[in-house]
Amino acid sequence: MSDRYAPSPEDRFTFGLWTVGNPGRDPFGPAVRPTQDPCD
Numbered sequence: 001m002s003d004r005y006a007p008s009p010e011d012r013f014t015f016g017l018w019t020v021g022n023p024g025r026d027p028f029g030p031a032v033r034p035t036q037d038p039c040d
Contacts, residue, residue, distance in 0.1 A: 007013075023031035 021036060023035050024033050025031040
């Protein structure tokens with residue numbers, strides 16, 4: 001019996017452009033890296 005939640009080569013995972021432009025800011029402090037344009 002195969003695990004229905006196991007990833008397969010047909011699965012497509014993406015992080016999206018929001019991860020590129022995310023400056024790492026949270027409620028506890030300022031941004032930890034400079035903002036980067038996703039098109040660069």
